[in-house]
Amino acid sequence: MKNEQLLSVKNLKQYFKLDRNTVIKAVDDISFEIYKGEIFGLVGESGSGKSTTARSILSIYQPTSGNIYYRDKLISNPRIYRAEKRFINRNMQIIFQNSTAALNSRMTVKKIIEEPLLIQKLYPNKEDRLAKVYELMDLVGLDKVYQDKYPYECSGGQRQRIGIARALSLSPEFIIADEPIASLDVSIQAQIINLFKKLQQEKGMTCLFISHDLGMVRYVCNRVAVMYRGKIVEMAETKELYRNPVHPYTRTLFASILVPDPSCLKKRNHSKYNQLRDDYWDGENHLLEVSDGHFVLCNSRQAAEEWIINWNEYVTI
Ligand SMILES: Nc1ncnc2c1ncn2[C@@H]1O[C@H](COP(=O)(O)OP(=O)(O)OP(=O)(O)O)[C@@H](O)[C@H]1O
Numbered sequence: 001m002k003n004e005q006l007l008s009v010k011n012l013k014q015y016f017k018l019d020r021n022t023v024i025k026a027v028d029d030i031s032f033e034i035y036k037g038e039i040f041g042l043v044g045e046s047g048s049g050k051s052t053t054a055r056s057i058l059s060i061y062q063p064t065s066g067n068i069y070y071r072d073k074l075i076s077n078p079r080i081y082r083a084e085k086r087f088i089n090r091n092m093q094i095i096f097q098n099s100t101a102a103l104n105s106r107m108t109v110k111k112i113i114e115e116p117l118l119i120q121k122l123y124p125n126k127e128d129r130l131a132k133v134y135e136l137m138d139l140v141g142l143d144k145v146y147q148d149k150y151p152y153e154c155s156g157g158q159r160q161r162i163g164i165a166r167a168l169s170l171s172p173e174f175i176i177a178d179e180p181i182a183s184l185d186v187s188i189q190a191q192i193i194n195l196f197k198k199l200q201q202e203k204g205m206t207c208l209f210i211s212h213d214l215g216m217v218r219y220v221c222n223r224v225a226v227m228y229r230g231k232i233v234e235m236a237e238t239k240e241l242y243r244n245p246v247h248p249y250t251r252t253l254f255a256s257i258l259v260p261d262p263s264c265l266k267k268r269n270h271s272k273y274n275q276l277r278d279d280y281w282d283g284e285n286h287l288l289e290v291s292d293g294h295f296v297l298c299n300s301r302q303a304a305e306e307w308i309i310n311w312n313e314y315v316t317i
Pocket of ligand 1 (some may be wrong): 016024
């Protein structure tokens with residue numbers, strides 16, 4: 001996985017000058033690489049600079065200094081950016097937290113998903129184009145009956161899927177997902193997250209995954225960078241980072257989600273916990289954190305992962 005570098009951020013600074021005396025160092029000299037086929041997590045408290053990093057990568061902001069490369073193309077230079085805009089639009093897509101705002105309320109679901117294909121002049125034949133739209137709807141679990149509905153006629157989870165289907169319509173190599181599941185119900189979150197994993201496995205999707213939800217990041221990301229006040233304070237393989245957070249800030253951030261000793265959990269008289277233990281436990285319990293403070297108890301990791309897919313119930317401790 002680590003062979004092919006897709007995105008490289010080098011010494012990126014993004015400062016905002018509010019007035020003559022006040023400068024906000026939203027991103028302050030960060031560097032990282034994202035490799036093809038990996039899901040790279042960016043975590044940190046609110047205001048730490050995660051979204052600004054995403055916006056700089058997408059050239060929404062012109063960096064104060066530093067460079068951003070996509071493959072070997074410098075994409076953070078405004079002069080090059082003009083010429084490369086189409087290239088970036090074709091290869092990179094973003095999924096926002098608030099999909100409702102990002103969708104055109106006057107277009108039907110079908111038109112919303114079809115639009116990027118038209119703009120990029122892919123599938124000139126209408127029938128082929130519609131077939132592609134249906135394929136995308138199927139991929140994200142949207143029933144065909146929604147094709148002629150408007151965003152306001154869909155639920156929050158469905159709108160998020162429309163946003164994802166649209167983002168995937170150009171088969172982008174690289175997706176930036178900025179809090180893609182924060183506004184969704186827990187059961188829908190699980191479906192969307194499993195979709196990300198499926199896209200990574202089946203389509204080799206590469207993703208920058210921005211989230212507050214450390215449990216989710218642990219489940220979905222291969223590597224994680226922790227941001228604090230505009231800087232990356234720690235970056236490691238996910239398993240390593242969660243097992244052994246080194247930076248004091250990361251430790252504080254993770255303190256709330258460290259999995260406690262299962263033996264102490266057993267002492268809790270939590271009815272859901274007891275029910276789960278009775279249903280699943282066969283001598284060797286397996287406690288899996290599925291979201292911030294949410295745990296499932298299963299007798300194997302496979303059972304736990306299957307359970308996440310359904311994820312209708314969870315234990316909060
Ligand atoms: N366009 C802007 N002008 C001025 N300041 C900005 C601008 N965009 C972001 N900031 C500031 O930069 C800092 C980082 O914001 P950013 O949105 O990147 O954080 P974040 O980690 O994504 O937070 P959250 O998780 O709440 O979305 C904040 O102090 C924010 O107020």
